[in-house]
Amino acid sequence: MVNRLHILGILALFFLSSQAWAEEKIARLRVGLDSDYPPFSFLNERGSHSGFDLDVAKALCESMACRCEFVYQPFDGLLETMRRGEIDLLMGVSDTAARRPYMDFSVPYFHARSIYIGRPGVLNLDSEAAMRVGVRAGTVQMIYVENYQSRRTTIIRGQFGRLLDMLCRGDLDMILANDLAAYIFLLSERGQEFDVLGEPLPLESFPSDVRVGVRKGAGKLRENVDMAIKNIRMDGTFGRINQDYFPYTLY
Amino acid sequence: MEREGMEQGHEARNLEPGQIAQNDALSWKHISIRRFLVFFVAVLLLFVLAVGLMFFMRLNSLQEISFEMEEQYLPGILNMQRTRDNIGVLRREAAVAYLATDPKQRRIARLKVQALVAESLFENSARITRLSRITQDLIQKLNTLRGRSEEAASRLHKAELRLASAIAPLRAASGSMRGGFSLGHDFRHVNGASKDADSEKFNGALQELEPLLRFCRNSDLDQTLRAHCTTFAEEMNAIRDSWLEKGEADRMAWATWTKLDNVLGRLGNAVSREEFMHARNGVNAMSELANSLWFNFYIVSAMLIVVVLFIAIVMYRHILAPISLAARELRHIRSGFPARPLPRVRIAELQQLLETVPGLSRYFTELSARSDRLEEEKAKYETLSMVDQLTGVGNRRAFDVRLEKSQCRAPNAVLMIDVDFFKKYNDAMGHQAGDTCLAAVAWAIRASLFRHGDALFRYGGEEFAVILENVRPDQAMVVAERILDNVRALRLPHPSSTASLHVTVSIGVAVSVDCRDISFMPELVAQADRALYRAKTEGRNRICLYKAEKDADISPDRSQKKPV
Structure with missing residues (x-):
């Protein structure tokens, strides 16, 4: 009896820990950002990363309650990294037929010409x-x-x-x-x-809508990103970030 | 009996449909209970389905409107806000473009406007795009005018400097200190001044320089003064031109900016009105839906109540009422009343049930009649088994039953009667004649019994027993003598008898003294038997009365009687 309880307890513990581990693994998102693209993503005077896309990415992660780590690379490098599936999100991409085979796209979060x-x-x-x-x-x-x-x-x-x-x-x-x-x-x-x-x-x-690229096949993640984009627009976070970087409201 | 009942029921059921079809085919259609239930449930389901569908559709519209709220109204409001903000930016930048003296700032303002105008393509509104386009043109024009004004101003400035250098020697030469140059212009552009007012002001200023002009009109001026005079005149013209041009450009810039500001102001107002309308439409749609949902809720509740009532009524009318009617009617019939006509019901099974009720009444009466008859038959059979076939009197069993049943109310008497020399009679006359003889003797004995309660039994082969109730010994003796006489009176020849020429009997009589003894009747029989034995031993054709004290006291008084 005691033995059986022990085994059950250990199993339960194992199950819970593996569950938590799996969740943590999912919750940690790798977000790709251009390493030198003022004002979207750049090194400021103090030498730290800042920029519109970075702030938006942080807001999205907060809205999705995910922990994010940011990957800074040149844009073409980011596309390659995404193709290899080494990042989950890629900020500031347009939806083109050529990119669709290796990534999905969120709803646009702003437009540009x-x-x-x-x-x-x-x-x-x-x-x-x-x-x-x-x-x-x-x-x-x-x-x-x-x-x-x-x-x-x-x-x-x-x-x-x-x-x-x-x-x-x-x-x-x-x-x-x-x-x-x-x-x-x-x-x-x-x-x-x-x-x-x-x-x-x-x-x-060419496409004028700017979106978040999502790792291919991560449907749930894409839905979450869409929802998060909607959320940060609705709760004013996006507007605040917009004010910090641009003299007018983005479309 | 049960089988018969069932058959009867069956018969009734077989009969009914035909009757119904004949009587009520047009007015009253019966349905089976299964069909009734199916129909009932189907109607209910349809109803509930309809109600549910109504409600569901309402709910669906609720979902739709909340979806619309999220997908259309809120983003719509956000978009409107953005448009309004951007129009505000345009308006501010237009003001900067008009007011700023610093060309850098004007450039920045222009760039911002340009960016916004380019982006306004995303507005999805032809009107805004068109107005943005106009804004851009106006800003461009404003910039040009501001440039013109500034160029004119700088020309003016240079002309003034040159004028000043020309005026000083002329003043010295003319000696006129009056008429200082006071056009009163500044680098701030004129606001709202008309062209005429500008010219007037210029002419006024010119008036003050009149002494210098007059001085220059003198012909006796030296070369240097003449050159100064020429410069003076030229610069005066240049000043006038640039001044007028600057005024013109400034006025046009002002007009342009006013127009621009108006356009943008109107656009901003339109957008905020649209924004409010949008929000109000959303709220209106919501409240409308909420109202209709309330209304719907009431309707659905009312419908559900109606459904429940409908169920109750239908169940009562078509199922419960017939059953209780049948129960009442059965009670009625069981109490012995005749069956009454029953109303028709819708459900076939219940109709059959009701129709068996009158049948049951019939069945009940028939049953009781039958049981009466059976009772009679049974009695008859019982009697048959108690009666001796040959003589028609009670047999030995009947005698035993009678002994058991006889009660000790009064003294009883038992007479044991034996046909004398019956074996010899049988041998001589044959068994047939023996039987006839026994029947005749029984008849004779029965004829001797007058009272209702007195009973004769065939006790054995040629032995008979008589039970007399409520008799004294002397009365019993009288009956015995009558029997003796009646048998003699038969005059049946009995050649082998030694006692007489005809058939005679010997009788033993015993009369009870104390009937409280339980075994008194068998005892009485035994006593009578003993008395009969005495009578036989004493020569037959006589009566012996049993006496308990003394056997000798058995009265042989009639034994002397000789055959007649």
Whole structure:
């Protein structure tokens, strides 16, 4: 009798502990963020990570009651990592057919358009001159530029922060980027010499909705992320983060 | 008997459907209880289903509206808020673009407006997109005008400096100290001043320089003064032009900004109105639904009550009432009253039950009649078994029963009678004649008994026994003598008898003295037997009365009687 009780107790303990362990394992999410993409994710003056996407990711984790660890990599690297299934969430991606085989997508959490920035008048230059266009590696903008490049265009792929440095140094003529990031640069001290070149690209050029990429097949997680996005929008968390980074309310 | 009853019931059941079909086929349709229940349950289910469906649909709409609330109204309100906020930003930035003197700030304002206008494509509202587009144009125009104004202002400034350098020597030469230059302009752009007012102001200022102009109109000026005069005139024109242009640009900028602010203000108002309408619609829909749910709740409750009542009524009318009717009627019949006509009921089984009730009454009466008859038959058979076939008098069993039954109310007498030399008679005359003789003797003995309670039994082969109730010994003797006489009077020839020529009997009489003795009757029989034995031994054809004290006292007084 006593023996049996002991065995039962040990079994129960084992069961409970394994359950708790499994839960903890599920609850710990790996979230991928671009390592150099102001103002979405960047190193601030004090050398610590900050940015809009990071704050949103933290809010989502809090809403889902999950513990998150953040993985900082260049965007194309993040896509690769996601393809290998080594991260659970990836902030700030658009839903494209090419990405769908290896990741799922949440509902969009904001929308953005794409613009060219550069020194004013650069487009009016002698058309014989070769254009050096910077794009974030791996993004929909890169694919767009690759598809529409002319012979005279040189595409420079890199991280957004580095592209901005190149633009300031004159190593680039223009950058095609998400307008939010571009405007924040233009409004900054360094961006004073630069301006928007032409009109924003038309909406139908490529997806303008920005989503959270979710590890393929993690349906439950995707639902949770959707719910969390809805929650942080409703409870004002998203609006507060928005205010911290952008001069107007995001769409 | 039970079988017969069942058969009768069966017969009745077989009969009924035909009758019913004939009588009531049109007015009254019977259904079996199973069908009734199925029908009943089906109706109930349909009803409950309908009610449930109604309620479910309401609940569904509740779910829908809460879903709508979550999916449409709340995000809608958020979107409206965002739009309103962004319009506020546009308005603020427009003001900055108009008011800021710092071109950097104006650039920032322009960039923000530009960004917002680009993003406004996501509004999904043609009106907002169009207005954003207008806003962008107006901001662009405002910027241009502000640039023009600033250029004019800087031209004005330069012209003023040059004018000042020209005025000083002219003043010195003319010696006029009056008419200091006081256009009174500043770098702040004019707000709301009209073009005419500007010109007037300029002309007023020009008036003050009139002495200098007059001085320049003198023809006797030297080369230097003439050059100064030319500069003076030129710069005055330049000042006038730039000043007017600056005023023009400022006025246009002001007008543009006012228009812009108006547009944005109107848009903001429209959006907040829409936002309120949106919220109110949601709340209205909710409260409407809540009201209708209440109403529905009442209706459903009422319907459920109706259902319960319906069940109760149907159950009572079609099941309980017939059963209690049958029970009442059965009680009625059992009390012996005749069956009454019963009303018809809907359910076939219950109708059959009710229809067996009158049948039962019939059956009851028949049963009692039959049992009476049976009782009679039984009595008859009982009598038969107690009667001697040959003589028709009670047999030995009857005699025993009578002995048991006889009560000790009064003195009883037992007469034992034996046909004298019956064996010889039988041998001589044959058994047939023997039988006839016995029957005749029995008849003769019975004819001697006058009272109702006196009974004759055939005791054995040729022996008879008579029981007389409530007699004294002398009375018993009288009866015995009558028997003796009656048998003699038969005159049946008996050639082998030694006592007489005809058939005679010997009689032993015993009369009870004390009937309290339990065994008195068998005892009495034994006494009578003994007396009979005496009579036989004394020569037959005589009577002997048993006397307890003395055997000799048995009276032989009639024994002397000789055959006639």
